[in-house]
Amino acid sequence: MLAPAAAYAQASVTGVVRDASGAVLPGVSVEAESPALIERIRSAVTDGTGRYRIEELRPGAYSVTFKLPGFATVKREGVDLSGSFVATINAELRVGGIEETVTVTGETPIVDVQSVTRQRVVDDEILNALPTGRVPGLVLAAMANITQNELNVGGLQGELGNGSTVTRGVADVQISVGNVTMKTAGGSNGPLTVASNIGAYQELAVDTGGLGVDRIEGGVRLNLIPREGGNTFHGFLQGSFVNSSMQGSNFTPELRASGLRAPDTVRKFWEVNPGLGGPILRDKLWFHWTMRAADTSQNIAMFYNKNAGDPTKWTYEPDTSRPPFYSGQETRNWSTARLTWQATAKNKVGFTYDETQYCDCPSNASATRAPEATEFVYSDPRSRWIADWTAPVTSRLLVQSTVNRFWTLNARPRANLFFSPSAVPLIQVQEQSTGLTYRGITTGRANVNNSFRGNVIASYITGAHAMKLGWDFGWSNQSDPNFSVDSPMAYRFNNGVPNRITLNATPFTNTSYDTEQSVYMQDKWTIHRLTMTAGARYFHFASWYPDTHVGPGPLAPNRDITFPETDGVNWNNVTGSGGAAYDLFGDGKTALQVSLGKFLPETAIRAPVIVGLTPAGRLSTSTTRSWNDANRDYVPNCDLLNPVANGECGAMADPNFGGIKQVRAIDPDLASGWNKTAKPDYWQLSAGLQREILPRMSVELSYWRTWYGNFTVVDNRAENPEHFDPFSITAPRDARLPGGGGYAISGLYDIKPDRFGRPADEILTSARAFGKQTDVWRGIDLTLNARPRKGVLLQGGVTTQRRSTDNCEVVARLNNPSPLYCDVSGRYLTQAKFLVAYTIPRIDLQVSGNVQSLPGPELSALYTASLAEITPSLGRPLAGGARNVTVNLIEPRTMYGQRLNMLDMRFGKILQFGRTRAIASLDLYNALNASTVLAVSNTFDTWLQPQSILTARFAKVGLHFQF
Secondary structure, three states, X not given: OOOOXXXXXXXXXXXEEEEOOOOEOOOOEEEEEOOOOOOOEEEEEOOOOOEEEEEEEOOEEEEEEEEOOOXXXXXXXXXXXXXXXXXXXXXXXOEOOOOOEEEEOOOOOOOOOOOOOEEEEEOHHHXXXXXXXXXXXXXXXXXXXXXXXXXXXXXXXXXXXXXXXXXXXXXXXXXXXXXXXXXXXXXXXXXXXXXXXXXXXXXXXXXXXXXXXXXXXXXXXXXXXEOOOOOOOEEEXXXXXXXXXXXXXXXXXXXXXOOOOOOOEEEEEEEEEEEEEEEEEOOOEEEXXXXXXXXXXXXXXXXXXXXXXXXXXXXXXXXXXXXXXXXXXXXXXXXXXXXEEEEEOOEEEEEEEEEXXXXXXXXXXXXXXXXXXXXXXXXXXXXXXXXXXXXXXXXXXXXEEEEEEEXXXXXXXXXXXXXXXXXXXXXXXXXXXXXXXXXXXXXXXXXXXXXXXXXXXXXXXXXXXXXXXXXXEEEEEEEEEEEEOXXXXXXXXXXXXXXXXXXXXXXXXXXXXXXXXXXXXXXXXXEOOEXXXXXXXXXXXXXXXXXXXXXXXXXEOOOOEEEOOEEXXXXXXXXXXXEEEEEOOOOOOEEEEEEEEEEOOOOOOOOHHHHOOOOHHHEOOEEEEEEOOOOOOOOOOXXXXXXXXXXXXXXXXXXXXXXXXOOOEEXXXXXXXXXXXXXXXXXXXXXXXXXEEEOOEEEEEEEEEXXXXXXXXXXXXXXXXXXXXXXXXXXXXXXXXXXXXXXXXXXXXXXXXXXXXXXXXXXXXXHHXXXXXXXXXXXXXXXXXXXXOOOEEEEEEEEEEEEEEXXXXXXXXXXXXXXXXXXXXXXXXXXXXXXXXEEEOOOOEEEEEEEEEEOOOEOOOEEEEEHHHHHHHHOOOOHHHOOEEEEEOOOXXXXXXXXXXXXXXXXXXXXXXXXXXXXXXXXXXXXXXXXXXXXXXOEHHHOOOEEEEOOOOEEEEEEEEEO
């Protein structure tokens, strides 16, 4: 009984109908009417308990009418529905003529007393008030209980600029339309770009916890409700613009003195987003069309390299005479078009087509990567179509189905030709002391994603009972050609001295197929003030790989290998969830909610377990070898294809380089069977209390606990703990380190020299065989949601969270049994986010602000320990001729950088001309012009040197026009 309500795709209306004496009334006809419905009216009949329920209602304003012969008709108006909110609308009928209608009004409920799903709905009112960009990642970043590892101020980093998105300890993000995931074959890295045109959607419903079994994953679920046109022609035009002259400066002398080369600054930003919708045939066929074009780029703290393209130079020399380098993105959503057809009284059909071109140009620019070492990523074409069907067969039976097809081609050409016309392919170099990568590019990749997914859902609904049966299905294919770009090898220097070579056996192609099937059932019962939900889901996933031929390459000249068609994983899983919501005082204003559920991580063909079974996964495509460039000619004077030590080169770390390596076996118990996953699965528990403190204003206090299980490890059966020698080092003295430094770091291990370079015998297997492993996230949320009247909005909250991990028992029994940082409790981290909007009456001036207070970046101190520091403890040189070892001097999750406090503001003048409305806006991002350091160097030679700071205050002008 203690588990979450199923997250229905759209809103519901439910309640109890009684007569004047308080007795329940069965057989009452209840109609929900709204212009948002192409069929205009959706109906139900109260059951023997006097309860009714109307499901799958699109966002909009509704009137609810109650009719029973012998009683006066009662009509409740002004019921606003959004997301998957369950609005409780009760009615009392008195004896009267059937022609008599009593119209009542009241506030739309703000507390959902029948569901435990934690959801925030973003509609046009919020989008028009939110001082941020109109892409999903930016919308998620503004929410109180969502954490992102990158800050995308004002949308300058485009669609991809928000990094990992985490809620309640879970990093999965799933975007769906019609409850069908929009993920690509490669997984959830794609969804934030496949929905780049928010103008195509009426609202965004974001679920962050208390989730049901309608999706197998947990984490953030973003459900998009498409716009459908309507019986009235309407349209909008959204545009915004920024250039470099609209930005101030926050580059202080202190930051310059601390080593920051240059701050990130605005280069350009513009977008145009028109849309048009309306009837083709009134109440029969509607259309909606929109498109979006956007360009954004910003200068980053990296200068061009004076030595780029010069084969005689091996150093990076910043060219300060030129403007800093930049990162940028271009989006061209040429069309997102939807048709909605009420084919018959019982059948509605919708079709959506989306065509987008996208360029991440360049894709990996940063303060530690020189321009000539970056690449462009083109995604063209990127097309998707979605078809959906809805049929309310009876007042109690609803059938739905949605299918979608996605196809894209991603290409990564060399980028350095764009930045230096005379550039030639050069070997890439990474400077170990600073982490800087420069001079060239090693390997590149292009991929083709092709997926088809769909579902069929049947819902049986009575007043007190709602049951849903669903079938999900999917198929996807991904092909990944890997190739050399500038050179198949790369160098590593330490303070300009070569010490290592990385070799890559390109080209090769990895092609994968997968299929998935799910069936689920979820049930909801309401008994008096208690609503209980429960659900279970069966999930099957299988992958396979076609015949694959791998030919020769520059560093594998004799390779000629053919892999036959191969089966991958074959998994079966059962998950479940459920919950209880209790109307504490029976007035619909206080809800006590408890939930518990088990969820699986996203299953995608790039998951390590799955990739380990691919033909490419059986190839030895990369290895390293130490290098002593005694004559400083920057040429490895050795036979690179000879795996043993010779000349200036040490032995290859993998002696099978260029051929079939000693295959990392997959434990048969992991590759097939029950309760197997691509990554650790997890349980999530919540308990919360939500209360309406004023009309249309609620607060919630909740506790959350997420714990992971089903861990895997890679065990090299050719080695065991006895084959490693322990050593320790002494941290340098530094006031910035814990205790001022000077402490011993023990638990480091190096393989014995006679064991170095031996073929590995690896197996991916369950961690349970080696001991106990834990990963637990705990958090407390305090949130506020208020819309006391039109033009006033307040949303946000405070989240305190901590993550603890322990795998000491496991690592003690594995090869290289280093216990360093195996048990980390972590610190409690607190973040606060609030969105406030107010429209000043009479002058129609909208003022809004987005306030965020976030923990600083997690710090590490990567120290390069030399042979002189290691040898006294180890008693010998490092195996394989290695020149040094990199050690983190700080326990993870214990030290953090400068806390970020930021205010974004919007000022919008509203102009109203009949049905035409326009908002001319001025946004101020980082309005207080803070200069908080966002990223620092974690390499100890340049430790804590700022690499990027908060973007200086800048203004964005915008216009939103609608009719």
